[in-house]
Structures are given as C-alpha cells and as structure tokens.
Amino acid sequence: MSAIEKLPEDFCANPDVAWTFPKVFYTSSQVFEHEKEAIFAKSWICVAHGSELAQPNDYITRKVIGENIVIIRGKDSVLRAFYNVCPHRGHELLSGSGKAKNVITCPYHAWTFKLDGSLALARNCDHVESFDKENSSMVPLKVEEYAGFVFINMDENATCVEDQLPEFAERLNQACSVIKDLKLAARFVTETPANWKVIVDNYLECYHCGPAHPGFADSVQVDKYWHTTHDQYLSDAEKASQKSMMICVSRAKGKKLILDL
Structure with a gap:
C-alpha cells in the first residue's frame, strides 16, 4: 500500500484546478482492501x-x-x-x-x-x-x-454518530421533519459492477443531470442545484427551494474520502 497510499501533492478540492483520483484508486483490489479496513470498518454505517x-x-x-x-x-x-x-x-x-x-x-x-x-x-x-x-x-x-x-x-x-456526522440529524430533520415517524414501505438491493467511489462520484455533481436525467432536470433548477461540503458529509440542495439530500463521508488516515450511506 505504501506506493499508492498518498494522494499526489497537487491533489486538492479547489474546483478550478481539481482533478479526479488516479485510476488505481478505482481499480486496485489492494486499495479496496485498505478502504474496507480504514473506512468502512471504522465508520458508522x-x-x-x-x-x-x-x-x-x-x-x-x-x-x-x-x-x-x-x-x-x-x-x-x-x-x-x-x-x-x-x-x-x-x-x-x-x-x-x-x-x-x-x-x-x-x-x-x-x-x-x-x-x-x-x-x-x-x-x-x-x-x-x-x-x-x-x-x-x-x-x-x-x-x-x-x-x-x-x-x-x-x-x-x-465514538457516537454525532461526533462523526455533526449536525447531520438537525439537517435531516430540516429536510424531512417526520423522518422518525415514517415506515419502511419497501426495500431492494442493487449490486452494481463498479467501484463504490464511481457510484458516489455520480452523486457529487449535477453536471450530468440534463443529458442523463431529463425528467429530474425538468423538476429542479439545475443551475441552482448546490452541493455543500460539511466536515464529513455532503448536502445537496436546490438553492431556491432548499430541498435537500445528504451523503456521508468518512476519513482515512487524514484524507477525506466519500462514503455512501
């Protein structure tokens, strides 16, 4: 893992200069085994x-x-x-x-x-x-x-969930005030033949919404659809209506990586 443990020094979150992870992070079984122990086994799921x-x-x-x-x-x-x-x-x-x-x-x-x-x-x-x-x-x-x-x-x-996801409960309640009163209507499991980060990456932008999801794009103002980065999770909201969704993230050895809940 030593050869691929660290991200490049010029890797950053500035959208003006940022670029995606090197492909080895999406294809290496060694990376995935490390992620299972460093992320999934140490995060609230x-x-x-x-x-x-x-x-x-x-x-x-x-x-x-x-x-x-x-x-x-x-x-x-x-x-x-x-x-x-x-x-x-x-x-x-x-x-x-x-x-x-x-x-x-x-x-x-x-x-x-x-x-x-x-x-x-x-x-x-x-x-x-x-x-x-x-x-x-x-x-x-x-x-x-x-x-x-x-x-x-x-x-x-x-420690507790709140320590990992501070204010997550408050934001979730703002998005759906009756969340605790809901009942499970149905559950299905989908197995996708892709690295988990590819799936999460898809939810981190709405650049693809118009071409790939025209129905969804017609229901929101895509140019006002914002992604807000909190310490260890992300919230998505249409700026005009403040309808929001949230995706959680976790940390691995000091680096912030996405964890889809």
Whole structure:
C-alpha cells in the first residue's frame, strides 16, 4: 500500500484546478482492501430505518464489507448488534429479517443465546474441562439509533454518530421533519459492477443531470442545484427551494474520502 497510499501533492478540492483520483484508486483490489479496513470498518454505517426494529424481538440481518451482521431489539427493548455467527463453529445464526424467538438457536449444534447475546445453553458442555460459558457469547459491535435510523460501527473504540456526522440529524430533520415517524414501505438491493467511489462520484455533481436525467432536470433548477461540503458529509440542495439530500463521508488516515450511506 505504501506506493499508492498518498494522494499526489497537487491533489486538492479547489474546483478550478481539481482533478479526479488516479485510476488505481478505482481499480486496485489492494486499495479496496485498505478502504474496507480504514473506512468502512471504522465508520458508522446506516443499516435500517428505526421502524424496522420498533418492537421487542424484531431483527434484521445485513452484510457489511463481507461481515454478516444481525441487529435485534431485545425483550428489554434495548437495540443490540452482533456478528451473525455462532462463536462455537461459525455457523450463521439468523437469516433475513422478522420476529425472533425468545432465544436464538444455532442450526448446527443447537447452542442457544439470549437476545442480549449471552450464551443460554451449550448442549453437553457442562462437564467439558475449561469450558468458559462467560466468554462464549455472541460477539457484539456498536449500534446507535440516530435521526430515525439505525447505524452500526465495527470499531469498538468509535465514538457516537454525532461526533462523526455533526449536525447531520438537525439537517435531516430540516429536510424531512417526520423522518422518525415514517415506515419502511419497501426495500431492494442493487449490486452494481463498479467501484463504490464511481457510484458516489455520480452523486457529487449535477453536471450530468440534463443529458442523463431529463425528467429530474425538468423538476429542479439545475443551475441552482448546490452541493455543500460539511466536515464529513455532503448536502445537496436546490438553492431556491432548499430541498435537500445528504451523503456521508468518512476519513482515512487524514484524507477525506466519500462514503455512501
């Protein structure tokens, strides 16, 4: 990574002289592996709307940079997130989304876990020498309800979402004051055969809106469609109406890189 870790010295954010990342940043598997650890594994990732996990025993599963994650609302109404694998032999514990039973049972060896992640029962292990029940719980990761959405973070040292995205909740509420009261109507997943930064780059300008999205271009004043850079996220707004959308960004080794939520 040492040969491609640093951006060129003349790389800058001045739109009058700026240019895109060198192509290796979009094509190198080595760069992508670095990004997964330096960006995605250390950032708050939006995984759901709060309405998807509103009631006790509600759960969802997500894949984030190849990691299988389960987020579940306990019987005590506390929201928790875990790696969705049994600590015994690594079998997937839950799939899809829905209403969990009062215990989570591994399909492989039938170890059972409480909804707080603690081990409830390990069959035939009572007399196993040195078996440590206290250290056989599901592995947790950080989760936070913020601005009507649910965020997870794989970094155990991460601070709160607000620290990463200051005033994001306030701006989101300004854009949609009933955001917390909304209900999920539908969810679909699209797999795009492109580097993630290409997709985000597309949302960073409306230069392409007229040719590529004539319907959208007719609905806004493209010449007044502004992108505002905050510390770690971007907001888009049509200047006349102040209708806004936001895309989050994160930092990697002191460099600001785009992270689409």
